[in-house]
Amino acid sequence: MGKGKRVLTGTYFEMGNWACAEGAIAAGCEFVAGYPITPASEIINRLAQRLPLTGGTLLQTEDEISAICSAIGASWAGCKALTATSGPGISLMQENIGFAVATETPLVIVDVQRLGPSTGVPSVGLTADIVQVARGSHGDYQIIALCPESPQEMFDLTIRAFNLAERYRVPVFLMADGFIGHMREQIVIPDEDRIEIEHRTIPEPGIAPMERQDFLDVTVAPMPVFGRGLKAHVTSSCHDEHGMRNLSDPEIMHRYISAPIDKILIHRDDIIQIETDCEGVDVVMVSYGTVSRSARAAARLAQADGLKVGTFRMLTCWPFPDKEIRQMSECVDYMLVLENNKGQLYPYIKAEAAHACQVEFLGPQTLGQIHDPHYILSHIKEMIP
Amino acid sequence: MSVSAHPYRRYMREHVRGTTTCPGCGNGIITQAILRAIEELGQDMDDFVFVSGIGCASWIPSPLFAADTLHTTHGRPIAFATGLKLGLPGKNIMVISGDGDLAAIGGNHLIHAARRNIGLTVILVNNGIYGMTGGQTAPTTPRGVTTITSPYGSLEHPFDICAMVAAAGAPYVARWTTYHPRQMTRSITKALQKNGFALVEAISQCPVQFGRAAKLGKAIDMLKYYKSKSVNWKRARDLGEEELRGKIIVGEFVDMEKPELASQWTRLKEELMEG
Numbered sequence: 001m002g003k004g005k006r007v008l009t010g011t012y013f014e015m016g017n018w019a020c021a022e023g024a025i026a027a028g029c030e031f032v033a034g035y036p037i038t039p040a041s042e043i044i045n046r047l048a049q050r051l052p053l054t055g056g057t058l059l060q061t062e063d064e065i066s067a068i069c070s071a072i073g074a075s076w077a078g079c080k081a082l083t084a085t086s087g088p089g090i091s092l093m094q095e096n097i098g099f100a101v102a103t104e105t106p107l108v109i110v111d112v113q114r115l116g117p118s119t120g121v122p123s124v125g126l127t128a129d130i131v132q133v134a135r136g137s138h139g140d141y142q143i144i145a146l147c148p149e150s151p152q153e154m155f156d157l158t159i160r161a162f163n164l165a166e167r168y169r170v171p172v173f174l175m176a177d178g179f180i181g182h183m184r185e186q187i188v189i190p191d192e193d194r195i196e197i198e199h200r201t202i203p204e205p206g207i208a209p210m211e212r213q214d215f216l217d218v219t220v221a222p223m224p225v226f227g228r229g230l231k232a233h234v235t236s237s238c239h240d241e242h243g244m245r246n247l248s249d250p251e252i253m254h255r256y257i258s259a260p261i262d263k264i265l266i267h268r269d270d271i272i273q274i275e276t277d278c279e280g281v282d283v284v285m286v287s288y289g290t291v292s293r294s295a296r297a298a299a300r301l302a303q304a305d306g307l308k309v310g311t312f313r314m315l316t317c318w319p320f321p322d323k324e325i326r327q328m329s330e331c332v333d334y335m336l337v338l339e340n341n342k343g344q345l346y347p348y349i350k351a352e353a354a355h356a357c358q359v360e361f362l363g364p365q366t367l368g369q370i371h372d373p374h375y376i377l378s379h380i381k382e383m384i385p
Numbered sequence: 386m387s388v389s390a391h392p393y394r395r396y397m398r399e400h401v402r403g404t405t406t407c408p409g410c411g412n413g414i415i416t417q418a419i420l421r422a423i424e425e426l427g428q429d430m431d432d433f434v435f436v437s438g439i440g441c442a443s444w445i446p447s448p449l450f451a452a453d454t455l456h457t458t459h460g461r462p463i464a465f466a467t468g469l470k471l472g473l474p475g476k477n478i479m480v481i482s483g484d485g486d487l488a489a490i491g492g493n494h495l496i497h498a499a500r501r502n503i504g505l506t507v508i509l510v511n512n513g514i515y516g517m518t519g520g521q522t523a524p525t526t527p528r529g530v531t532t533i534t535s536p537y538g539s540l541e542h543p544f545d546i547c548a549m550v551a552a553a554g555a556p557y558v559a560r561w562t563t564y565h566p567r568q569m570t571r572s573i574t575k576a577l578q579k580n581g582f583a584l585v586e587a588i589s590q591c592p593v594q595f596g597r598a599a600k601l602g603k604a605i606d607m608l609k610y611y612k613s614k615s616v617n618w619k620r621a622r623d624l625g626e627e628e629l630r631g632k633i634i635v636g637e638f639v640d641m642e643k644p645e646l647a648s649q650w651t652r653l654k655e656e657l658m659e660g
Contacts, residue, residue: 004657033467062494074468074472
């Protein structure tokens, strides 16, 4: 069926990881590197079969360090690149995620999160890498991280991740978890012409690197990809706008750190997506990823009980939606933060909301299990007088 | 006053006026061997991407060479280069880095790249020590040599990098010292023409760190030492263990043909997309 087609338009009942693989191909992915790991393996398994049919290459690497490095290398070769792993793989990749940040390399990194720390439980989802992906590589930086809540969003947000990576020349995370990765649900793949695909801009040939701005442009510098005679110099060491290493000029050090951060923060309104259903409510549940499904169910139960309870879902966790949370906090009396962990984004949310409303955290009854909507509702009832 | 430029200045970025290497370093001899090989083959710098890691040898192409240059994290240049080669199968991807970078922290990538036969030209500069960080023991430091981290003499056995890479399956493996610039150039020329993973190990003097640690004297003394200790493997085959003690076995160890990864991918994709 549709052997070499890039977009398999149709309606399917498949896993989230399958949808992620199809989203990558639909987005124009040309290179994938990965190392087998539960619960992410189905992504590279699917891509190994499908990607070569569409002209792409899949490399199974010797470890996750090699996976991220070869994906970065392929991105500099001009390919749209992806790597998919789980928490232990992300831990191994962290140094070179910093390399991608510092060299402004477009790339999609899928983290199908599993229960940790350490080897933990491979097949159980726990969204506890959510701060690690924003703060795990050394040094100061910003990252883009998207949080799907369903197999359908594994498809949609994988495409969005590629588009944001290409638009802003940055690595972008797709923060799935073992639940959505392995969940089978309806997935609708639209017609090819209804899928919007973006591509990085590339400098015109004939201009020397010392006359070009290849890096540190908050409005996004064209990417001097290799193999076109552009003679680009790429280093993750402190560099100027031409990519030339400079370890002595404090102004350049300042720009080397600030420009990639500001590039993301200046465009935060374009990047951040929030889904709210909280018109005139007293209580709002803040969530991201899988837990959002329970939040919606709990809101329906609460509304049936005559309570004014709504939902606020972060499709983008990084850059952090500080402004949106602040505005939300000023419209409600209570904010309940739902996360399938011990409260990783809670301090960030509380910092934005506690001035205006009462903020509480609720993890699942048992870590690694999805919140029962009735359990959330009983907590809401305890929270409000 | 007329100013004459070095014939290889044309291969270098105009604005780069110097290098970071210490006086007496072998990097200059190796740089020249690389550029001479490129000149002899009549290749353009735009046909290349140079990839390096962290350590003294990584400064050979970066930022000096007027080509696409990627200066990566410690130990990972071969991993980056593997993605580059698969994305740009028509280009020469040359990795230039040291023994610490490629054989210690990056050893896993080295053997796997040789195993999968990805078409890279790897110039592994082996100075037997961590030079840039101040003279620590490397996995190539001979047993008994005192370094700053083995002040009582290294108790460990060094790698034979060429034997390791050959065992991993590389179709081209050679070793020369900086006393052998012509042979080294010839090997780099052959490595560049090899469709496959090609390794040239360049034993190189580091008078500042290794020379001092091993009490080998200045750069010129180290080159004389390489001259007196080097034995071509074809001659070494006939020598006993005692005669080979302390010798540097040089020469071309492997030169064969086997299917290269990026070319196989190109063919496979053509077949799949036609079919």
